[in-house]
Amino acid sequence: MATKVFIKDFKNHVDEEVMIQGWMFNKRGSGKIYFLEVRDGTGVAQGVVFKPGVPEEVFKKAEELTMESSLKITGQITKHPKLENTFELQVKDIEIIQLVKENYPIAKKGHGMHFLLENRHLWLRSRKQRAIQIVRNTIINAVYEYLNDNGFIKIDAPILTPNACEGTTELFEMDYFDEGKAYLSQSGQLYIEAAIFSVGRCFDFGPVFRAEKSKTRRHLTEFWMMDAEAAFVEHDENMHIQEGLIVHIVKKVLENNLPELAILERDIEPLKKVVPPFIKKTHTEVVKELREMGSDIGENDDLGGDDETILTQKYDKPIFVEKYPTEVKAFYMKRDPKDPRFALCADLLAPEGYGEIIGGSQREDDYATLLGRIKEHNLSLDAFKWYLDLRKYGSVPHSGFGIGLERIVGWICGRKHIREVIPFPRTINRIYP
Ligand code: 4AD
Numbered sequence: 001m002a003t004k005v006f007i008k009d010f011k012n013h014v015d016e017e018v019m020i021q022g023w024m025f026n027k028r029g030s031g032k033i034y035f036l037e038v039r040d041g042t043g044v045a046q047g048v049v050f051k052p053g054v055p056e057e058v059f060k061k062a063e064e065l066t067m068e069s070s071l072k073i074t075g076q077i078t079k080h081p082k083l084e085n086t087f088e089l090q091v092k093d094i095e096i097i098q099l100v101k102e103n104y105p106i107a108k109k110g111h112g113m114h115f116l117l118e119n120r121h122l123w124l125r126s127r128k129q130r131a132i133q134i135v136r137n138t139i140i141n142a143v144y145e146y147l148n149d150n151g152f153i154k155i156d157a158p159i160l161t162p163n164a165c166e167g168t169t170e171l172f173e174m175d176y177f178d179e180g181k182a183y184l185s186q187s188g189q190l191y192i193e194a195a196i197f198s199v200g201r202c203f204d205f206g207p208v209f210r211a212e213k214s215k216t217r218r219h220l221t222e223f224w225m226m227d228a229e230a231a232f233v234e235h236d237e238n239m240h241i242q243e244g245l246i247v248h249i250v251k252k253v254l255e256n257n258l259p260e261l262a263i264l265e266r267d268i269e270p271l272k273k274v275v276p277p278f279i280k281k282t283h284t285e286v287v288k289e290l291r292e293m294g295s296d297i298g299e300n301d302d303l304g305g306d307d308e309t310i311l312t313q314k315y316d317k318p319i320f321v322e323k324y325p326t327e328v329k330a331f332y333m334k335r336d337p338k339d340p341r342f343a344l345c346a347d348l349l350a351p352e353g354y355g356e357i358i359g360g361s362q363r364e365d366d367y368a369t370l371l372g373r374i375k376e377h378n379l380s381l382d383a384f385k386w387y388l389d390l391r392k393y394g395s396v397p398h399s400g401f402g403i404g405l406e407r408i409v410g411w412i413c414g415r416k417h418i419r420e421v422i423p424f425p426r427t428i429n430r431i432y433p
């Protein structure tokens with residue numbers, strides 16, 4: 001019996017007879033010779049089926065094989081005659097697991113985005129889509145690694161919640177037995193704030209839901225967020241932690257995923273420039289700069305999508321935009337003691353036109369102030385009673401931030417729209433497949 005191997009490990013088995021299992025990716029040839037491109041999840045390899053070299057029935061199988069048919073191939077691994085670091089399989093035997101009888105819906109080129117999204121379950125198999133998921137996996141692991149190394153432990157926040165985290169207009173609502181309304185979480189932040197009083201520093205990482213009707217290249221209705229929170233960390237240190245995290249993520253991708261970035265035709269020069277220190281500007285400075293660039297943004301406005309695009313196209317490093325006017329930010333943010341019109345917050349914007357990837361702030365830690373803020377925002381005192389308790393029993397200065405996984409994968413992979421970087425995107429007009 002030939003040894004079962006993965007295509008990624010071919011280099012360790014040169015000249016050996018091995019067996020691979022996978023799917024037909026492409027086929028060329030006719031008459032005497034067939035080149036079968038086979039993928040097995042770990043890579044793509046070329047199998048060479050040469051007529052006099054194999055029994056008649058094996059050659060017949062090569063002839064009848066169709067795209068995406070599943071199969072097992074046995075053969076000897078050889079070095080490619082011309083290409084460095086490329087290996088081939090000299091096929092000895094083929095076992096067809098399932099022969100695809102219909103034309104595979106996705107051809108190599110020329111489909112519109114709507115068609116591809118309708119066939120997302122199949123589109124995921126294509127070379128670029130696979131590369132994106134591999135990079136996404138590296139990024140997820142890099143996040144865990146950096147946070148664990150910096151004293152953060154993972155605390156899972158609930159998804160079903162009695163209250164909003166980021167404002168009530170963007171919530172998915174449902175009936176919850178006899179308890180009234182429940183909402184799908186927009187961010188686990190408030191819950192991991194509770195947990196820092198137990199473990200000091202922690203993070204969650206899971207799906208969150210936004211019912212906002214935004215139809216932009218940056219918005220999904222379901223996406224993955226990592227919220228981190230730390231006791232005794234104030235505004236500046238909060239940004240320092242975020243900078244370290246982003247630098248670590250980009251470093252890991254450059255270490256592990258150059259082949260995937262090449263498949264995605266991602267220029268890696270801008271990624272190499274993601275080193276400390278990042279650019280820091282206040283909201284006031286950014287508004288002035290944007291107005292000089294032709295934006296009509298007002299002094300107390302949030303940055304619009306176009307503002308983020310034009311600002312970040314100007315720079316080749318991530319930019320912290322600090323101290324937004326309090327009226328455009330959430331109720332829980334602490335005000336700047338030097339000028340209480342502004343919040344002690346920062347959004348981190350990715351360069352090259354990508355825009356916001358992180359939102360974070362120091363949190364209001366004074367009971368009376370937070371109570372007033374909750375009332376001003378017309379939020380339910382019942383629902384926030386537990387959150388206020390945190391300011392009653394051993395309140396401490398603390399800060400945190402949330403990173404949108406798809407935003408960062410989209411930027412690092414150089415994709416235009418973030419719906420391409422989540423396995424099964426949910427947007428306002430898509431819930432299939
Ligand atoms: O800026 P946001 O709304 O901040 C929060 O939810 C805070 N509670 C986080 C915290 O401090 N722990 O969301 C955080 C990040 C954004 O910076 C963005 O990257 C991403 O989540 N994000 C979205 N990604 C995809 N689709 C959407 N609709 C998104 N909304 C926010």
Ligand code: MG
Nearest residue numbers: 347356358359
């Ligand atoms: Mg934000």
